[in-house]
Structure formats: C-alpha cells, structure tokens
Amino acid sequence: MSTETLRIVWIYPDLLSTYGDRGNVLILARRARQRGFRVEVLEVRSDQQLPTTADIYLLGGGEDGPQALGAQRLLADGGLHRAVAQGSVVFGVCAGYQMLGTSFFAKGTQYRGLELLDISSDRGPSRAVGELAGDIDARLGLPPLTGFENHGGRTRLGPGAAPLARVTAGVGNDGTTEGAWRGKLLGTYSHGPALARNPALADLLLRWATGAHQLAPLNDTWFDRLRAERRAAVAAAARP
Amino acid sequence: MPLRAKVASSVSRTAAALSRAAGRGDGSVIGGWLGLKIDPDLLAHLSAGRAIALISGTNGKTTTTRLAAAAVSALGKVATNSFGANMPTGHTSALAKAGSTPYAVLEVDEHYLAQVIEATEPHVVALLNLSRDQLDRAKEVAMMAQLWRAALARHPDVRIVANADDPMVVWAATPPAAHDQRIAPPHVTWFSAGQRWHDDSWVCPECGATIQRSGQQWWCTGCPLRRPDPQWTVDDDEGVVDPTGAWYKVKLQLPGKVNIGNAATALAVAAEFGVRPFDAVPRLADVTSVAGRYAQVVRDGRTIRLLLAKNPASWLEAFDMADEAPTLLSINARDPDGLDTSWLFDVDFAPLRGRQVLITGDRAYDLAVRLDVNDVPFQHIRTFDEAVRAVPPGRLEVIANYTAFQDIRAELDRVN
Ligand SMILES: [Zn+2]
Numbered sequence: 199m200s201t202e203t204l205r206i207v208w209i210y211p212d213l214l215s216t217y218g219d220r221g222n223v224l225i226l227a228r229r230a231r232q233r234g235f236r237v238e239v240l241e242v243r244s245d246q247q248l249p250t251t252a253d254i255y256l257l258g259g260g261e262d263g264p265q266a267l268g269a270q271r272l273l274a275d276g277g278l279h280r281a282v283a284q285g286s287v288v289f290g291v292c293a294g295y296q297m298l299g300t301s302f303f304a305k306g307t308q309y310r311g312l313e314l315l316d317i318s319s320d321r322g323p324s325r326a327v328g329e330l331a332g333d334i335d336a337r338l339g340l341p342p343l344t345g346f347e348n349h350g351g352r353t354r355l356g357p358g359a360a361p362l363a364r365v366t367a368g369v370g371n372d373g374t375t376e377g378a379w380r381g382k383l384l385g386t387y388s389h390g391p392a393l394a395r396n397p398a399l400a401d402l403l404l405r406w407a408t409g410a411h412q413l414a415p416l417n418d419t420w421f422d423r424l425r426a427e428r429r430a431a432v433a434a435a436a437r438p
Numbered sequence: 439m440p441l442r443a444k445v446a447s448s449v450s451r452t453a454a455a456l457s458r459a460a461g462r463g464d465g466s467v468i469g470g471w472l473g474l475k476i477d478p479d480l481l482a483h484l485s486a487g488r489a490i491a492l493i494s495g496t497n498g499k500t501t502t503t504r505l506a507a508a509a510v511s512a513l514g515k516v517a518t519n520s521f522g523a524n525m526p527t528g529h530t531s532a533l534a535k536a537g538s539t540p541y542a543v544l545e546v547d548e549h550y551l552a553q554v555i556e557a558t559e560p561h562v563v564a565l566l567n568l569s570r571d572q573l574d575r576a577k578e579v580a581m582m583a584q585l586w587r588a589a590l591a592r593h594p595d596v597r598i599v600a601n602a603d604d605p606m607v608v609w610a611a612t613p614p615a616a617h618d619q620r621i622a623p624p625h626v627t628w629f630s631a632g633q634r635w636h637d638d639s640w641v642c643p644e645c646g647a648t649i650q651r652s653g654q655q656w657w658c659t660g661c662p663l664r665r666p667d668p669q670w671t672v673d674d675d676e677g678v679v680d681p682t683g684a685w686y687k688v689k690l691q692l693p694g695k696v697n698i699g700n701a702a703t704a705l706a707v708a709a710e711f712g713v714r715p716f717d718a719v720p721r722l723a724d725v726t727s728v729a730g731r732y733a734q735v736v737r738d739g740r741t742i743r744l745l746l747a748k749n750p751a752s753w754l755e756a757f758d759m760a761d762e763a764p765t766l767l768s769i770n771a772r773d774p775d776g777l778d779t780s781w782l783f784d785v786d787f788a789p790l791r792g793r794q795v796l797i798t799g800d801r802a803y804d805l806a807v808r809l810d811v812n813d814v815p816f817q818h819i820r821t822f823d824e825a826v827r828a829v830p831p832g833r834l835e836v837i838a839n840y841t842a843f844q845d846i847r848a849e850l851d852r853v854n
Binding site: 213215216220245261262263264348421424 | 580648
C-alpha cells in the first residue's frame, strides 16, 4: 500500500457503470473499513485525469460505445499503465475485463485494448446471458466463482495470462475457462457487483493491495446464504 | 371496417370475455392475439377514425396513461389499455373491447413504440423517459432512443409531448436535422416533471461527449444538444403550470411528487386534443389506484399500501412516495422481472434507515447482501402473512418489483 490510507479508484463511472458496478466499490471499501483500514474512494469521470498512485482500480461494464470511448481515453491518459507498473491492483468486469486485453470488439469493429493482460476478445456466435459458475485457479485459494454474465464477446487467453476459473455453468471466456489474471490484475465476465457473490475475491484484492497475508474474518451470513442459494439454483437448472 | 377485421374484432372480444370468465387474468392479451391471427392489420383497422395518444417510456407509463385517459374523457369516450397490457395484442384487445370511441389513450411498451406508431397513426405521442430496465434482455438505452428517433422521423406529422429533463428523450424527439439549428421543431411540447435518475445519460447520444448538469439545466459539452425550455412544469406546491403560465392546483389520490409529474404530462397530452387543464384537473382526482399500484388494503389493523418499483429509477421514486413507516421489500427475478439482480446496487437504500425493514421474495438474499452493504438493518421473512404480523398496527408500505408485486396483489385478492 502506497500510503496509510487504502485508495480505491472507480474508473469512469459515467461510461462504465451499466450493471450495478458501484457494488464492487462499496463492497471493497466496506470490507477494508471493517478490517480497520482507512479508505478513500475516488470516482474519476472520463473527462478527468486518472490518479496514478491509488491501490485498487476498478473497471466496470458498459455498452459498446462507452467501452470503446473508455479504452481510448485510458490509452490517451496513460495513468492506469503507470499505476500498474507501480504494482497497483486492477479488477475489471465484463467490458472492463475485455478492455484490459490487447483488443476487443465493439460497434462492429475491433478496438485496441489497454494491453495490460494477455487476452484478446472477439464477438461470439451468440450472447451469453445467465448464471456463470466455475472452480477458481487453485493457486488463488478461493471458493468457487458464482455470478451472472451478459456479453456477446468471447475471449482468448495468451501465454501471459492464466484463466481465473474452469467453467462449471455458463460461458465465460469460451465455455471452458472464465476470466483471467496475472500478477495483481484480474478480470471476469461475472458482471456488475461480482464481489457481492464472491466476498473472498474481494478479500483477495484487498490482500494484494495491502500486502496482508491474512485478513480478519467477517460476519458473512448473508453473502454465504446468497452464494448457497445461487449454487443450488444453478444445480437445479442443470438437472435433466 | 373490412369484414375480416369485423370478424377478427368480434373474436377478439369473445375470447377476452371467455378468458376473463375462466379466471385467466383480464383476457386482454389472449383476445388481441387471436384477433391479430385472423387479421394482421386489425390494430390499424381498429385505430382508424379515432384520435389516439400513445404513451411510452421506461417508467410511469401505466399511471400517466390512466391519468391522460381520465383527462381526455372530458371530451368523450376514451378507449384505453388500463391493465398494463402494453404490446400490440393488448392494444388490439383494448380497442376491440371499447367498441367505437372518438378517442384512445394507449400505454406502449418502449420496444414496440415504432411498430404501434405505424399501426395506429396517432395524433400525439408522449415520451416520458428512458433508463436501464431488465438488464438481461432490454435494449441498451442509447439504442432504444435511436429506434424512437427513427420512428418519429418517419412521422413528422405526429405531435410529440416529451420530457425536457431526459437527454435521451430530448434527442429522440428531435429530428436529426433540427437540433443543429438550435430550434426545437414546432410540433414538440416539452414538459419538465423532475427526474431523480441521471445515471443513464452522462454520455451524449449525438456526439459521445460528456453531458454536464447544473440544477435543472443540462447541456452537451460537445454539440448543441441541451435542455429545451419546458412549456409544462411542476410547481413545488403540488401545482402544474401550463404553457400560458397559468397555475393549477392538482389534488391527486396518488402519492408522491412523481405523480404530480405524471399528472402534468397527462394534462399536456390532453391539451393536444384541446382539453383545457381547468376541465381536466378535477378528473385526475378520481383516479385512486392503477392496476393495484398505490392501492390500500386494511388487514389485521394494518393499512397496507402497494408500490411497484421495477428498476433503479422507479425505486428512487418509490422511496419518495412511501411514508416513514414499516416497509416490506420484495424482489423476484422471474422472466417478466429480468433474471439479473445487479441493478440492486444502482439503488441507494439509505432512505430506509430508521424504518423497520422486512424483506422477502425469490431473491431476498440478493437484497439482503445489498442492504447489509448499505448499512440498512432488516429482517428476512418467508410469507406475506408473516410480514403483516411482524409490524405494529398502522401503515405498512410494500415496495416490490413486477412479479413480486403481482404475488402480493394476489394475496390481497387481486386488489385494483
Ligand atoms: Zn453532444
């Protein structure tokens, strides 16, 4: 952590906040405060310059136009690249996840991405809409991923990125793997408030940002019930 | 009316009556569906000879339609789809059922507006607002605005009543050539009914630049698109100001400032038919509830009021309408609701702090996590009866999304 205060930047909420993406900001901030950290949340609009010294950067989902515009402005700004070079954590969901890669598809054309993650996205044969579940990369030591996806893209991973999870329900990247991560960069197709379904993932981001090996456990009664209920619903839907 | 249309219309009416008699809802969808099977142009045939108003938008269209129908009834009989069946089958059924009327006021699902304009050749179209709704299925907001705009550009003769506070609506109501010259086209009447939700219109639909806001004003930083001066406005003291500057006290039985806004819109629509606000205002006060919305039911000493809230913008309005009283929130994510509950994080539930909050519904746990993160204490209950028992005698506000609302309405014997 760069200072005593944990600084969270929500990148371009005016462009990339289509599916309750604010949830990830709120959940990270709350879980950090519950562990006694001082937290500062900065909402940086697309006409503002991105600070380069924050600890966690969040990229949300968006429609095609805003996604293309967001990527363009982040490339021009350069702040996110400097922050990553200094070891900041980046979490991208849906459109924000695609933007982290080398290229993505929007409004009928291929756009250049931020080239921070070794992934590239193209348009898939159909829109993937529905529950998404998967077993997360064992090296991350997290319980299974659960979420909701809604995207038309398919994502290929290059050798420089590892899949976040192996898909057990839904589509994710390509029906087999879902999301990607490298170092302290992590992206997922589990869209919107992905951390509401995956508080352990929120804690992973907080551990990366603070350098803490362990964080005090919290009362996650409602998170746990939501996860159990969603996993049961996915299992019930899978039964013939 | 051609013979085929007459037969289709009659079948449509009969099927609707049979469906009602069989206890299968109000029959407005099945009747219209059968009629359109026999005569695909039935809606056009039924529309001929009537002066029609179409009312569309993401929120408030059912209530505004009801209020506008009440206002236009100052002139004569009005056909309307008062049960919220707002697709062409519902319109067909409503017109067939009403028989011959000089006027019709129809609520139209925003996805069908272009199609219904083609079929009905309306006198006036009211555009209320566009915001995120049913995220897993609905069209993106900007795409919907584009569809509206294209449909209206094909019908330059249609009069438009549109919301000056919603950039997406203003852009949709402005023909492609007109806004460059900074003149609103003469056939648009702008109203301002206040708008709490702004999160779907920070990016200009015309040029992609940022939209700035200051007080009620908004303007694009990259092109001439900006808030037009509204002719109809809402006054803080439950009043509506008409284009001549005359002020009318609007006394409604429906709660909240948002409904004064809906009333202003209804008066603007009625004025397009020549109804004077003076004659229309008293009729608005006769509307007590709209397909169960705002209905009040007394059970076991609790006065229960039902509020429908189906997307972030309408939740903000529901909090404004609800009294400071125990509140039951119910959330489902069945097909008509949309399967995605992510939008719960677009709603700030903080206004509920300090009230007794109960939650229920298929997706109560999604709501539980949201409220937990929002620092709003709550109690999870399984049934509606349990909720009634859990609160002291007095008022119980119920805020629910679409199918959850229908479930509770069924508990209360399909209250209207
Ligand atoms: Zn513009």
